[in-house]
Amino acid sequence: MAMAALRREGRRFAPMISPNPINSLRSSLAPSEEQAFIGVRSISTQIVRNRMKSVKNIQKITKAMKMVAASKLRAIQVRAENSRGLWQPFTALLGDTPSVDVKKNVIVTISSDKGLCGGINSTSVKTSRALFKLNSGPDKENRYVVLGEKAKAQLIRDSRKDIEITLTELQKNPLNYTQVSVLADEILKNVEYDALRIVFNKFGSVVSFMPTTATILSPEIVEKEAEAGGKIGDLDSYEIEGGETKSEILQNLTEFQFSCVMFNAVLENACSEQGARMSAMDSSSRNAGDMLDRLTLTYNRTRQASITTELIEIISGASALEG
Amino acid sequence: MASNAAVPFWRAAGMTYITYSNICANTVRNCLKEPYISEAVAREKVHFSVAKWVDGKPQKPIVRSDDPEE
Numbered sequence: 592m593a594m595a596a597l598r599r600e601g602r603r604f605a606p607m608i609s610p611n612p613i614n615s616l617r618s619s620l621a622p623s624e625e626q627a628f629i630g631v632r633s634i635s636t637q638i639v640r641n642r643m644k645s646v647k648n649i650q651k652i653t654k655a656m657k658m659v660a661a662s663k664l665r666a667i668q669v670r671a672e673n674s675r676g677l678w679q680p681f682t683a684l685l686g687d688t689p690s691v692d693v694k695k696n697v698i699v700t701i702s703s704d705k706g707l708c709g710g711i712n713s714t715s716v717k718t719s720r721a722l723f724k725l726n727s728g729p730d731k732e733n734r735y736v737v738l739g740e741k742a743k744a745q746l747i748r749d750s751r752k753d754i755e756i757t758l759t760e761l762q763k764n765p766l767n768y769t770q771v772s773v774l775a776d777e778i779l780k781n782v783e784y785d786a787l788r789i790v791f792n793k794f795g796s797v798v799s800f801m802p803t804t805a806t807i808l809s810p811e812i813v814e815k816e817a818e819a820g821g822k823i824g825d826l827d828s829y830e831i832e833g834g835e836t837k838s839e840i841l842q843n844l845t846e847f848q849f850s851c852v853m854f855n856a857v858l859e860n861a862c863s864e865q866g867a868r869m870s871a872m873d874s875s876s877r878n879a880g881d882m883l884d885r886l887t888l889t890y891n892r893t894r895q896a897s898i899t900t901e902l903i904e905i906i907s908g909a910s911a912l913e914g
Numbered sequence: 915m916a917s918n919a920a921v922p923f924w925r926a927a928g929m930t931y932i933t934y935s936n937i938c939a940n941t942v943r944n945c946l947k948e949p950y951i952s953e954a955v956a957r958e959k960v961h962f963s964v965a966k967w968v969d970g971k972p973q974k975p976i977v978r979s980d981d982p983e984e
Binding site: 751752754755756757758759760761763764765767768769770772773774775776777779780781839842843846847849850 | 925930931932933935936939957958959960961962963964965966967969970971972975977978
């Protein structure tokens, strides 16, 4: 209050101090010069005040986003952890063979539609690119299937020729198996593959996620691998019920395996997304708090300085008159 | 066995195992009583949009959705 009153005083004094008679002559020539003279007596804190207000608003927003992410995370984490039971039997039966060397690779990159969630989208894109390079060769064919806007935006830049399908708007409704299976069906119908490599972020904890790949082989490749021995070689020791042949069973199995693994992958990735968003928003609200502290300090110091200057001016003016 | 005869039929109709199992799951879901049925139907909603790419250019995206169009 006192400061505002002083400032008003100062403004009233200003025309008296400035060489007015000369200025009135020159005012038509240089009006801006006069205005600059008035403001120069006290430093304007307006800009800092506006900055503080905007930082405070940003902090409010990031805090709210963190809360939202935390509550979403809790709901989705249970589902993601439960869905791990879906692929574990498949891995026990068919094994996971990320090193398999086949001609047609389809890399399924899973990312989120929304940003502001740290590095999870770039990690899955980086992993996909690495897989692409690893599996490329003279007679090999690699294609991308991209889930989510963010990975699409990143892959468009350098690999737009290799994108086969993009799928977006997954998370409009809460994720469920029916949706993911329809989506998996859509992918299976539209690509030819020997191996599907799904890239996603496996949820570890709120602050940790692991870029992971899951490999799904086509039925023919599974049979070939089974003949070659190894872990899949045990497949022959299973008895097949009913009148179906082994290849029929294998085809059904791979399709079902793909949709189950996709379901888990999409859930894990959504879970990591919320976790990453939570920690990103937490650190950005902390940063906003730090910034606000620094700004407040600067603001108060400037204000104090201008008050002191004004007081000195008044007192010394008064003492000059008395003396 | 009924399943013996059924398998070639849905495969011949151009379905994958996923489509087949989804239809089966839906049939089972429809056997539920209220209030469980509306709960189950509301839970299993499909919504996503697909865009195929030809020569590095996206084609028009197709939206697959159970929701009524806005």
